[in-house]
Amino acid sequence: MPTRRQCANAIRALAMDAIEKARSGHPGAPLGMADMAEALWRHGFRHNPANPLWFNRDRFVLSNGHASMLLYALLHLTGYDIPMEEIRNFRQWGAKTAGHPEYEPHLGIEMTTGPLGQGIASAVGMALAESMLAAQFNTPEYKVVDHHTYVFVGDGCLMEGVSHEACSLAGTWGLGKLIAMYDSNGISIDGKIDGWFNEDVAARYRAYNWQVIGPVDGHDAAALDKALAEAKADTDRPSLIICRTHIGFASPKADSASSHGSPLGEDGVAATRDALGWHEPPFTIPQDIYSAWNARVAGKSLEAAWDNLFAAYAEAHPEKAAELTRRMRGELPADWAEIARNAVTEAVSQGADTATRVASKTTLEYLVPRLPELAGGSADLTGSVGTLTSSSVHMDVKNHTGNYISYGVREFGMSAIMNGLALHGGFIPYAGTFLAFADQAKNALRLAAIMGIRVIWVLTHDSIGVGEDGPTHQPVEQLGMLRLMPGFNLWRPCDTVETAVAWTYALEAGHTPSGLSLSRQTLPFCPRSEEQVAAIARGGYVLRDCEGTPEIIIMATGSEVALALGAAEQLAADGRKARVVSMPCAEVFDAQSDEYKESVLPSAVRARLAIEASASDWWLKYVGLDGAVIGMEGFGASAPGKVVFERLGFTVANTLEKARALMAGKR
Secondary structure, three states: OOOOOHHHHHHHHHHHHHHHHOOOOOOOHHHHHHHHHHHOOOOOOOOOOOOOOOOOOOOOOOOHHHHHHHHHHHHHHOOOOOOOOHOOOOOOOOOOOOOOOOOOOOOOOOOOOOOOOOHHHHHHHHHHHHHHHHHHOOOOOOOOOOOEEEEEEEEHHHHHHHHHHHHHHHOOOOOEEEEEEEOOOOOOOOHHHHHHHOHHHHHHHHHOOOEEEEEEEOOOHHHHHHHOOOHHHHOOOOOEEEOOOOOOOOOOOOHHHHHOOOOOOOHHHHHHHHHHOOOOOOOOOOOOOOHHHHOHHHHHHHHHHHHHHHHHHHHOOOOHHHHHHHHHHHOOOOOHHHHHHHHHHHHHHHOOOEEEEHHHHHHHHHHHHHHEEEEEOOOOOOHHHHOOOOOEOOOOOOOOOOEEEEEOHHHHHHHHHHHHHHHHHEEEEEEEEHHHHHHHHHHHHHHHHHHOOOOOEEEEEEOOHHHHHHHHHOOHHHHHHHHOOOOOOOOOOHHHHHHHHHEEEEEEEEOOEEEEEEOOOEOOOOOOOHHHHHHHHHHHHEEOOOOOOEEEEEEEEEHHHHHHHHHHHHHHHHOOOOOEEEEEHHHHHHOOOOHHHHHHHOOOOEEEEEEEEEEOHHHHHHHHHOOOHHHHHHHHHHHHHHHHHHOOOOOOOHHHHHHHHHHHHOO
């Protein structure tokens, strides 16, 4: 029977071999954290490699994602679908073993990590999801939702501000099943961290209301076992286990920044193998070590026991069991088509002039009571962004009942936690802030897009129409930033109906995060035919047309659609032919067939004008070299919103002038 150190050394050997073969990677952290990983994954981590999607599995997040070979070695050794060939192909095209972990739950990779701090922040969301589901579905007899969330973090993760935001909330919420193991090695890329990270981390986390354990020797199996048992015993507070480790353990580069992000080299690998007493050929693991690591038998038994528990639960509480199963599958309710249709029909029938942030709240008033998986919230802007409905219940921080989360002034932490809620399953998170503050949250939005998860951001006060609050609160470049992000749908509706469609589409887009860009100021309702209402879901459509071929196409979104319609009306009165295209979601429009896009934007019409109170360059792909854009070329100003619009040229008169110039062949 191999020793525990020998089992940990198998991780080290695989990490060294893969990184050396790739001539690229980060050996320091896998070498340093291997004993921590052995203590957790071989002694109490509940999972089933034969079924990585088992609902009641423990979740594991590698927040310091540059240590990816640690995770791949663990998955390979315990029996996941990461064969040795994938270890050999580390960091190569098409491999399952990318340079940083990439979300693939079928392989046991719970989330994409690499940008430091976001792993622990999203782990907070996973732990919150577990606790909220337990509050909703567990009964005194049946604890069908009962698992832990573990996260490995390094010094860099705890330097990042998002860790402060999320971990503060985790302590406030008392997430007792969240356990973080801190690889405290005192080294980052620039060297010893004393000069830039010398705070008392333990005191910081105690102030957050975490249980702090250690420091313990991160290479002592018995000390690690004791620490993990202590962490699990405290069910009222999240736990931070401070593990003192040596980066690049046993290598010639140990305890130095040089071991962080480059291969050890042939001589360095040989010296490390000698120091570890590991004499196997590269990419070779003895069978007795494989047997010691294999978790398939134990995992099958764990899942079978839970299956029996759930079967008894389903017999006693069939409705609860069916609802939990539906939500964990990510399926919308069986009557979703009717719910979505009615939400849009209500918006059509109301026909009200209103701010789209208010229209969004009206739609949520209809959706929230019908979709119990919706978990709303805001970054301390509830009254402004309209995310709280009459059916919303503020989450009780003691027992985690409710469906509405107050995140405080923490846009980045909020967004990363929302990602964790979605990744865990059972919830569709949505929350609101001002569009200008999407900058603070941007990297979490980007990770959601990379992972392809269903998260919805309500981004209000979406233009210079904010008015008196001035340039700091008036978004200019944010729409372009979000539209340039692959795999992210940005909706900017012009009225109640487009807002309702945006919500239903975002909820149906199971593998795509969405943002709703919404106005503070009142916008006019636009009458439409049934065909036009249906076309909104195609991202762009003809809102007003003319007979025959148009002389000009005027495109707009959100608050500027009314200007386009006003200009087209005056052109029609002059006998000119103008088409107005509303483009609430360019990403969805771009995904339509060439035939549909040509029907909306016929290539023969060269005179094209786009109008949007945002950075103008993004629109050039639609207007072409012969067209023009009325957009923002700088920042806004502090004044009443109507005055700011007028002074910066967002008027019917200016739209009309530009349109006439284009029809005359002038730009």
